[in-house]
Every structure is written in C-alpha cells, then in structure tokens.
Amino acid sequence: MISANDPKLKSWVEVPAGSDFPIQNLPFGIFKTKYLSPVAGVAIGNHVLDLVYLHEHGFLDGLGLTPGIFNQNNLNGFLALGRKKGRDVRNRISELLRHDNDELKGHVAAREIALIPMREVQMLMPVRVTNYTDFYSSEEHATNVGAMFRDPKNALLPNWKHLPVAYHGRASSIVVSGTSIHRPKGQIKLPDSDSPVFAPTRKLDFELEMAFITCTETKLGKSVSVDEADDTIFGMVLFNDWSARDIQQWEYVPLGPFLSKNFGSTISPWVVTLDALEPFRVEGPGQNPEVLPYLRSAGLRNFDIQLEAALKPADGEETTICRSNTKYLYWNINQQLAHHTVNGCNIQVGDLYASGTISGPTPDSFGSLLELTWNGSKPVTLSDGSKRIFIEDGDTVVLRGHAEKDGVRIGFGECRGTILPAV
C-alpha cells in the first residue's frame, strides 16, 4: 500500500467531517493570495499548504527536487518528474502532516506561514493544458444521445463497442472553476427554416465528466499500452464540457463538434493523484464483443467516484439534478490512452483527456440536461419550483465528486461556472 493512503492516518491540521481533503488525499494545485504570486500547493482540510515555502525551508530535502520547481504558475514542471516522484513528494507531505510528526507542527513560525486558509486563496489553472481530447466513453450517454438523434433501435453506432470514440478539443479555452462564461453565439438551423440564423444558443447544456492529466512525454511513433498507461497518468479532475446543443446539431456532421464546445470547458482546481484513488479501483462493465488485443484490459481499472451536478439560478438555491458514478464508464482510462496512441500519436506533459459525459443507468443519473430533459420534452424542476430545459443566463452549474471507503473520503472540490448573457 502507498503509505500516504493508510486509512488510519490522522493529521494535526483540523479536517472537518465531510471534507474532500483529508490527509489521505493531498491533491496538488496552483494558487495565489493577496501577498503571493501563483505557486503550487496541496489541500488539507480547509487549508492550502504552500509547497514553495516547504521546499525553500528544507522540509522537502532529499527528494531531489530542483530549486523553483513549485514556484511556477502551473504544475507541468513537477508533473514532468513522473508519477513515481509525485508519489515520493506526496508521501513526504503526508509525513509532515501526521498528528505524531513534529517537524512542521512544532515549528510555529513555519506553520503559520505555510498553512493558508482556503478562504484567503484564489485557485488557478493547475496545469498549462498542452492538448485536450474528449472521449465518448459512457455507454448510457452514447445510447441516450443516439436514441434521441438517430434511432432508438440502433442507438450505438457500429464502431462504438470496438473503440473508445473521441474528438480533439480546444486546449486554450479550458478554464478553472469559478470562471464565468458568456453564452456563445453561432449558427443555428431552426426546424421551420431551410437556412441557419446567427444567434445566441437557446440550448446551452453542461456535461458531467472526469478528465485525467498525463505526466510523461512520448516520442512520435511510440504507442502506450494499456499496462503502461498507469505510469503516464498523474491524476484526475472534474470536467464540465459546456455544450451548445443547437449549434452542435447543425455543425457536427461530418467531422464532429466544433464551436458548440470550444467556447469554454471548466475543470476543478485540485489534481487528485491516481495514487490517492488507488483504493477506489473497481472492475468496469463487461465488454462484449471482445475488444481487439491492444485494448484488452484486466483487473481493477475503473474508479468508484460518486458524481453529482447541481444547478443554481441567479438568486436561488442549488438543486442537485443528477447523481452518477465514474465506475459506469465502458472504456477505462488505460484503454482510452492505449487507443489514443496506438497509431503513434505522441502524448505530452499536461495533456488533458476527458471521459465524455458520464451517465448512469437510471434517468436521475444522466449527466447532461439534454438527457435529463430528454431533449427538452421533460423539464427539470428546481427546489424553488422553477423549471429548466436548458441553462439560462445567470445560472450556475456545480459539479462535485468524491470516493469513499473505510472512513476515508477523497474529494475533488468543486467545478463551478456561471453563465453570463451573450455579448
């Protein structure tokens, strides 16, 4: 077992009940304060631990970390050290935070400076996203969309169970939780007209997704096998793939989504390490027909992560509108990466690979409004009695996720975004 994952560990830093960030989590992120320019930190309870301070004051000695590795506005340099080095650093931070370890706890001045209340920090993009791919790996989601837009009897296209379908997305418009997004405009073809109009989207949607981030670079021409994928993935974040359904429906044939997706995608700010998620591995759904040899995958390669999406009107309360789970994904992350590279496509440090909307088997587990309202035919009722078919101006969507077992809760924090009127 990874020492930092021991369920028995307790920290001298107070961790409130139900916190996403107990000592067994220790996710990495980038933050700034009124006094600090962007630096790397680790979440513990309601605090952020300043890694630059720890590193500069000798608390991380012996790990072979180069000076300045955490004094950056992204984690890419740290990620490039690889999953093994990330594990060493996380294990050392775990030691420093244990209730019976006095090194930092007993050093009052250091403790005061290095531990910053979360309310005093602003979280920033954790990585400079090098490349972004969005998969389509939930059978329930693909089936729902296929049933709505094509044919309920042949909802899945013939390739779907043979390869993890994906498209290349836009890295530049990925933003961190808390960033507002203007309602996009684009071409929309209304049913009663032969030609499109140019207008703000009327069918703005969210997509409940997870994404993994890579920590190695491969050479063009080299493939990463299903087994090798473990060493190339550093961790995961929540991901909201905002989607304009009316723009999407007009533009997506034949090459897939474009302007209906690339106006903005939101990620949660804390990169939860694959190490911290190890105890929550589960088997995925059985795959039938059998996949080609390069996609064969055995063992526990899915994750039991409970997901939810909430919608909050401008002056209203949040209503949870969907509860799903990462374990439903038909294609696991190892298979996604193996397929992505089987042709020799190279991967880079800081690449982000999103799962696609993660829908579960029941109607309350569908991960988008398109599915929850069945393309607008069944409005969702919010706690204040108002109804939604798609997202309105001023609405905020919040994604949350956590894994829980043996009294340990590994959470992702929030992935939050508010929709502003079109400009």
Ligand code: MN
């Ligand atoms: Mn998507």
